[in-house]
Each structure stands twice: as C-alpha cells, then as structure tokens.
Amino acid sequence: MQTMGNASTLFRPIKLRRAFDEISGEIKRLIFKGILKPGDRLPSESELASHFGVGRQTIREALRLLELSGFISMQKGGAGGPLVVDTILNTISNSFLDAFQMGRITIDELTSARLAIEKMVLESLFAHSPDEADIRALRENVSQARKKVDAGVQAYEENTQFHKLLARASGNHLFLILMESIMTVVAHFRSILGVNLELSVRTIAAHEQIIDAVTAGNRKKALAVLEAHLTEIGERFKELDGLLKREHEAG
Numbered sequence: 001m002q003t004m005g006n007a008s009t010l011f012r013p014i015k016l017r018r019a020f021d022e023i024s025g026e027i028k029r030l031i032f033k034g035i036l037k038p039g040d041r042l043p044s045e046s047e048l049a050s051h052f053g054v055g056r057q058t059i060r061e062a063l064r065l066l067e068l069s070g071f072i073s074m075q076k077g078g079a080g081g082p083l084v085v086d087t088i089l090n091t092i093s094n095s096f097l098d099a100f101q102m103g104r105i106t107i108d109e110l111t112s113a114r115l116a117i118e119k120m121v122l123e124s125l126f127a128h129s130p131d132e133a134d135i136r137a138l139r140e141n142v143s144q145a146r147k148k149v150d151a152g153v154q155a156y157e158e159n160t161q162f163h164k165l166l167a168r169a170s171g172n173h174l175f176l177i178l179m180e181s182i183m184t185v186v187a188h189f190r191s192i193l194g195v196n197l198e199l200s201v202r203t204i205a206a207h208e209q210i211i212d213a214v215t216a217g218n219r220k221k222a223l224a225v226l227e228a229h230l231t232e233i234g235e236r237f238k239e240l241d242g243l244l245k246r247e248h249e250a251g
Contacts, residue, residue, distance in 0.1 A: 019054050020061035024069075026052075027062070031071055031084060042072065042082040107241060110185055111234030117178050118163065118226055122210075124170035126219045134169035138211050141165055145204050155200055160187050162207050189237050199236060203229065 030036040042048065048059045063082050066072045073085045145158035160183050167179035206229035213222035 019052070019058045020065060023048075023052055023054070023059065023062035024065045024071075027066060028069075028071060036084050038084050040084045041075075042084065044081055105185065107189075107234060107237050110182070110189075111230060111237075114182055114186075114230050114234075115227060117175065117182065118166070118230065119223060121167050121170045121172075121175050121179070122214070122219070122222050122226060124172055124175065125166070125214055126217070126222075128171065130169045130214060134165070135211065135215060138162065138165050138169070138207075142204055142207050142211065145200075145207070149197060149200050149204060152197065154197070155204070156187065156190050159200065159203050159207070160190070166210075186233075199232075202232070 027036065027042070036042075042063075043051065045056045045059045045063070048062075049056045052059070063072065063074065066082070067074055071084065072082045075081055075083050141158055141162050145155035145162070148155040148158065163183055164176065164179050167176040170176075206225055209225045210222050210229075213219075213225060
C-alpha cells in the first residue's frame with residue numbers, strides 16, 4: 001500500500017457546475033489508466049479540496065459516489081481515508097441479486113441468460129485452445145465437488161465456481177463479469193431452495209462431461225451437455241420455488 005505523492009500533478013482543478021461528478025470522473029480516469037491502483041490511498045478531503053479547487057462537501061459527495069460505484073473504500077481510524085479498491089465486480093453482482101429479489105428477474109429469464117452466455121463462453125473456448133492450467137483447475141474443481149458429495153455434503157461452492165472457471169478459461173473478461181453476476185443469483189437460489197444430493201451428483205457428472213468434450217474438441221457434445229444441464233437446473237429451481245410458494249400460501 002502506498003500514499004500518493006505529488007498529488008497536485010495528478011489532479012486538475014474542476015470548475016464545472018456538477019463538480020462532484022467531474023471529480024469522481026477524474027479519479028476514475030486515473031484508476032483506468034493505472035496511475036491509481038488498488039491499495040493506493042487518496043489524499044485527505046482537505047487536500048483533495050485544495051487540489052481540485054472546491055469545497056470539502058463537494059469532495060465528500062464525489063468520494064461517496066466513488067464508494068457506491070465500488071472504486072474506493074472509506075477506511076476508518078487515524079490511518080483511514082479513501083482507499084482505491086477493486087470491488088466493481090461485487091457491486092455489479094449485488095445489483096443483479098437486488099434485481100432478482102425485487103422480482104425483476106424470473107427463473108426463466110435467469111435460465112435463458114445462462115444458456116446464452118455460457119454457450120458463448122464455450123464457443124470462445126473452442127475458438128482458441130484452453131490453457132492446460134485452466135483445464136487442471138476445472139478438473140480439480142470437479143474432484144473437490146465429488147469428494148464433498150461422496151461424504152454426503154452439498155458442493156454448492158464448487159458447482160458454482162465451475163461456471164466461473166469456464167468463463168475465466170475463455171480469456172474474455174466480460175464473460176467473467178457476466179458469469180460472476182449471474183452465479184451470484186444462482187447461489188442465492190441454491191441457498192434458499194436447496195438442491196438434493198442426487199441433483200448434485202448429476203451436476204458434477206455434467207461438469208465432467210463438459211470438460212471431456214472441451215479437451216476432446218467436441219464442440220457439439222459440450223454444447224448439448226451444457227444445455228441439458230442448465231435446463232434441468234432451471235426446471236428444478238422452478239419446481240422448488242413453486243413448492244415453497246404453495247407452502248407459504250398454506251400457512
């Protein structure tokens with residue numbers, strides 16, 4: 001972690017009407033360019049106010065906007081203050097989850113989105129040979145999940161992580177962001193509705209078949225297994241959701 005020096009050479013005075021927007025945008029620019037990195041501590045409110053030529057209240061509004069967007073974290077204590085962090089992915093994922101909890105995302109929509117995105121992930125994998133390290137990570141994931149299920153323990157984390165590992169293996173960072181967000185909602189579903197061990201066993205088997213198809217270069221098989229697997233999960237979620245709603249109505 002480092003404290004930024006020569007801040008006056010980094011920040012430019014802002015004189016526009018919505019100064020806090022411009023200030024947050026300027027700090028984002030420095031983060032995007034890599035001048036400010038996760039772990040860097042920004043100057044104090046008073047220093048930033050002086051550098052930008054605005055009042056401290058404007059700085060507070062700018063920092064609050066950056067914090068809500070996941071670019072910084074406000075640390076407490078004597079050595080506290082605004083710290084550059086990398087929580088944008090979590091912020092996006094939480095927004096997806098909020099939308100679902102507010103009833104704006106249905107189970108059918110979730111399944112449809114998963115199918116579309118994960119098919120593109122697989123297409124990307126077949127477009128360029130996946131790295132051996134990615135294949136090892138996927139196989140290790142399946143191995144850990146199987147050990148848990150064999151011990152009678154649900155493998156929620158491993159089964160969710162498998163799809164994130166697939167997205168990472170595609171080499172497309174946007175796929176990873178989308179997958180992280182979607183799997184946040186899926187994990188929420190699993191925690192509320194639960195999934196029996198029998199379905200977990202079939203999930204692990206499907207994951208293993210997908211890996212085998214990818215390594216064998218069998219695009220058609222990989223896509224077919226993926227579609228059948230995600231459709232089955234979606235249908236199971238709908239069944240469990242309907243059961244819970246009926247139990248709630250019955251009182």
